[in-house]
Amino acid sequence: MLFGSFENDGIIFLIAFLLISGVLAAKFSSRIGLPSLVLFILVGMLIGSDGLGFIYFDNAEIAQTIGILALIIILFEGGLQTKWKTVRSVAMPSISLATAGVLITSLLTGVAVHYILDVQWYEALLFGAIVGSTDAAAVFAALKERNIKAKMGATLEAESGTNDPMAVFLTLIFIELVSQPDTSLWIMLPSFFWQMGIGLILGLILGKAASFSINRISLESSGLYPIFTLSFALITYSAASFLDSSGFLAVYVAALVIGNSELTYRYSISQFNEGFAWMAQILMFVILGLLAFPDQVFQVDIITKGLLISFVLIFMARPIAVFLSLFKMKYSVKEKVFLSWAGLRGAVPIVLATFPIVAGLENAYLFFNVIFFVVLTSALVQGSSINFIATKLGLMGAVKDTPHHSIELISIAKANAEMIQFQANRDNAVVGRKLKDIEFPKRVTISAIVRGDRLITPYGDTEIKAGDFLYILVSRKYKEALRKMLNEKIDDNKKTSQ
Incomplete structure (x- = not known):
């Protein structure tokens, strides 16, 4: 033994x-x-x-x-x-x-x-x-x-x-x-x-x-x-x-x-x-x-x-x-x-x-x-x-959407900043808009966008599409403001404009 x-x-x-x-x-x-x-x-x-x-x-x-x-x-x-x-x-x-x-x-x-x-x-x-x-x-x-x-x-x-x-x-x-x-x-x-x-x-x-x-x-x-x-x-x-x-x-x-x-x-x-x-x-x-x-x-x-x-x-x-x-x-x-x-x-x-x-x-x-x-x-x-x-029994759901890319998410403690991941859905207000037209909070940088299997380098004219994964570097001070902005729905924007 x-x-x-x-x-x-x-x-x-x-x-x-x-x-x-x-x-x-x-x-x-x-x-x-x-x-x-x-x-x-x-x-x-x-x-x-x-x-x-x-x-x-x-x-x-x-x-x-x-x-x-x-x-x-x-x-x-x-x-x-x-x-x-x-x-x-x-x-x-x-x-x-x-x-x-x-x-x-x-x-x-x-x-x-x-x-x-x-x-x-x-x-x-x-x-x-x-x-x-x-x-x-x-x-x-x-x-x-x-x-x-x-x-x-x-x-x-x-x-x-x-x-x-x-x-x-x-x-x-x-x-x-x-x-x-x-x-x-x-x-x-x-x-x-x-x-x-x-x-x-x-x-x-x-x-x-x-x-x-x-x-x-x-x-x-x-x-x-x-x-x-x-x-x-x-x-x-x-x-x-x-x-x-x-x-x-x-x-x-x-x-x-x-x-x-x-x-x-x-x-x-x-x-x-x-x-x-x-x-x-x-x-x-x-x-x-x-x-x-x-x-x-x-x-x-x-x-x-x-x-x-x-x-x-x-x-x-x-x-x-x-x-x-x-x-x-x-x-x-x-x-x-x-x-x-x-x-x-x-x-x-x-x-x-x-x-x-x-x-x-x-x-x-x-x-x-x-x-x-x-x-x-x-x-x-x-x-x-x-x-x-x-x-x-007809109880199978949709195929789980698992991204095929692999980007390590980090928190930068000394810089008091974080890299966060956000997936854009069809009802998000940012979908269909160019980056230069979106009013992001201060100290926010769009580091990368992953669309399907492609890694896209973001520019001002880059348009956000449904299903995109955005990797965003943000100061912790403005993290909550960024989260609220990203989660705004199309209907919310319409109500605000009215």
């Missing part, structure tokens, strides 16, 4: 091997349409004691810690990339799915588990709570490069970003009830509202504090800003946990606030967090793959019961929860069917499955093995067919 017998250089080599394997697995998965998390898990199982035998790993506490840390990073990155304008329109449906939807899914799955695994009711409901929520890591990864309609993508991302508190709350409640059956369920209910409320408030406060600090502090290197930003994610989770509230919810809300604020070094922060989230995702799923022993997971009994539970979860519990949670909301039957199918299970259920092991419950390892198989089934069946289902 490598751990315990290798020197430090061997362990470093192993980490490098795991990261390279994860990157190649991500590339391979995108070509064959298989969710990357499946390949990451398989890498972990392959190098484990039941595979090539490189590593023997069975420490559920370490896996739990790594999993929680990785989920913080993944949730934070997902929140940074989420546009509030898109989420705002689906806020209520997402919250309903994240609370009532998780509860209904957990209860219905728990009923099935009671009879399939022949366990006590509290244990069955504990199992249901663990698999009751969709997974942010799986959903963000599945939707990132797919052209699903914005409404569907926003609903799924907002749900997966906010439903972890409900799943964690239910899991901890039923662990307590299994350990101490005399505990009153009603006494625990107020803690749910405390967790959600304080988590939301902390996320808003620390998100605002982070945005203010990022824009006000002057650091020596631009590479320090992404680290400074990420530190707020860890502080937010820790502060929420210290107050016995939901750290995951607080982190996601804080990321939403930061991501939708005017930020200096936005490009560097975004790129760093995206790469770091991928690294966290790779390591998390590999570690969870190591924790699972194939000779235990792929037993006939586990496979049979896992398939039955997966069938109930995918085709009964999740759809019923979605249709009830979205009752009388503006979603068509086709949209509800898609949301039912796209409720992916991933890292969160596996991480939560370590809680009963750490608590020393009787059927903890049985639950872990079955839940692990259920997650694999969900990823393979649902994750690999999202595009197919969306196409059949």
Whole structure:
């Protein structure tokens, strides 16, 4: 085994091997349409004691810690990339799915588990709570490069970003009830509202504090800003946990606030967090793959019961929860069917499955093995067919417009200036006008215009067209004035002239 017998250089080599394997697995998965998390898990199982035998790993506490840390990073990155304008329109449906939807899914799955695994009711409901929520890591990864309609993508991302508190709350409640059956369920209910409320408030406060600090502090290197930003994610989770509230919810809300604020070094922060989230995702799923022993997971009994539970979860519990949670909301039957199918299970259920092991419950390892198989089934069946289902239901959106150019956006701290990117849309007042006819604020320089695949050197007679990417050097003092001018609409100009 490598751990315990290798020197430090061997362990470093192993980490490098795991990261390279994860990157190649991500590339391979995108070509064959298989969710990357499946390949990451398989890498972990392959190098484990039941595979090539490189590593023997069975420490559920370490896996739990790594999993929680990785989920913080993944949730934070997902929140940074989420546009509030898109989420705002689906806020209520997402919250309903994240609370009532998780509860209904957990209860219905728990009923099935009671009879399939022949366990006590509290244990069955504990199992249901663990698999009751969709997974942010799986959903963000599945939707990132797919052209699903914005409404569907926003609903799924907002749900997966906010439903972890409900799943964690239910899991901890039923662990307590299994350990101490005399505990009153009603006494625990107020803690749910405390967790959600304080988590939301902390996320808003620390998100605002982070945005203010990022824009006000002057650091020596631009590479320090992404680290400074990420530190707020860890502080937010820790502060929420210290107050016995939901750290995951607080982190996601804080990321939403930061991501939708005017930020200096936005490009560097975004790129760093995206790469770091991928690294966290790779390591998390590999570690969870190591924790699972194939000779235990792929037993006939586990496979049979896992398939039955997966069938109930995918085709009964999740759809019923979605249709009830979205009752009388503006979603068509086709949209509800898609949301039912796209409720992916991933890292969160596996991480939560370590809680009963750490608590020393009787059927903890049985639950872990079955839940692990259920997650694999969900990823393979649902994750690999999202595009197919969306196409059949007519829910594919327009092809995502990703510019093919690559210009590094910078902030020049010593000069107190920034290079910003602006894409001109058809309804922007600057479209169709020559640069010399536009009254830009002071200390503004149009450095470059990218039109399609062409780089255009800007002159006074250069006309701005819809779809152009403008790269503008501006003094921070006039950044807000420039932003307002660029975002003026054609209708606004007409009203002003009248």
